[in-house]
Amino acid sequence: MIKKVIMAVSAVCAAGVLLLASAVDAKAALPSTYDIINDANAQIAYNEQMYAAAKASEAELLAVFNAVKANPAHSQLEYEQAAYNYTNAVNTSQWWLTGLNNAKAYLKNISDRGAFEDKFAANKAALADLTTLKAAKTDADGYANIANGVAGQIADIEKAIAGYQAQLATCPSLQSQIDALNAQLNVLKADYAVKAAAASEKSALFNNYVNTLNYKAFSLGFEDYQHNREYQRDNDNWDPKVYNY
Secondary structure, three states, X not given: OOOOOOOOXXXXXXXXXXXXXXXXXXXXXXXXXXXXXXXXXHHHHHHHHHHHHHHHHHHHHHHHHHHHHHOOOOOHHHHHHHHHHHHHHHHHHHHHHHHHHHHHHHHHHHHHHHHHHHHHHHHHHHHHHHHHHHHHHHHHHHHHHHHHHHHHHHHHHHHHHXXXXXXXXXXXXXXXXXXXXXXXXXXXXXXXXXXXXXXXXXXXXXXXXXXXXXXXXXXXXXHHHHHHHHHHHHOOOOOOOOOOO
């Protein structure tokens, strides 16, 4: 008797709701974000250069101011001019230092955005893999059920044939029914071979997806975070401390 096809389909997709998402180009952070990151790095480099130059000028003017103070013959005008130049140099250094710190903060903010975009793209790609996997499981289960249905019919006919054959000695007229059932059995066996092969192919595809797709990387928590993030931003009530993932 032909046994029913038993599909070794993993239960990895048995629980949870299938989430549908629009197509997303999973190329990580957006090109515009990389452009801004490059701009921020350029700003840092420029501010570092200008700050270093300002500090050097500040040191020079401090030396001049100290020299004027140390000279007993210095005039009030010389003192005031040297003090003014040095103070202005200090203020200039601080101005460039503030610019440098702002540029670094700017880089951190845009880098954080880039990291979010990277994770957003990766999560969407993992969701696409999970959707593919669940569809493959449904397909494999369906083909297995069809093959098993034919196998069940074969088992029923084989049982009927065995019953008729047990009565054949006392009722020879049952031979015609046995012949008809055998003909039907041959058709079903041929049909089963085709359907079992298709079921095996679908099972192999599903198992391949289980081993190769990146579906486990999908995070429903991050998906919820992303939706909350966009909602809060749209409603001008964004608090990263509350919705920090």
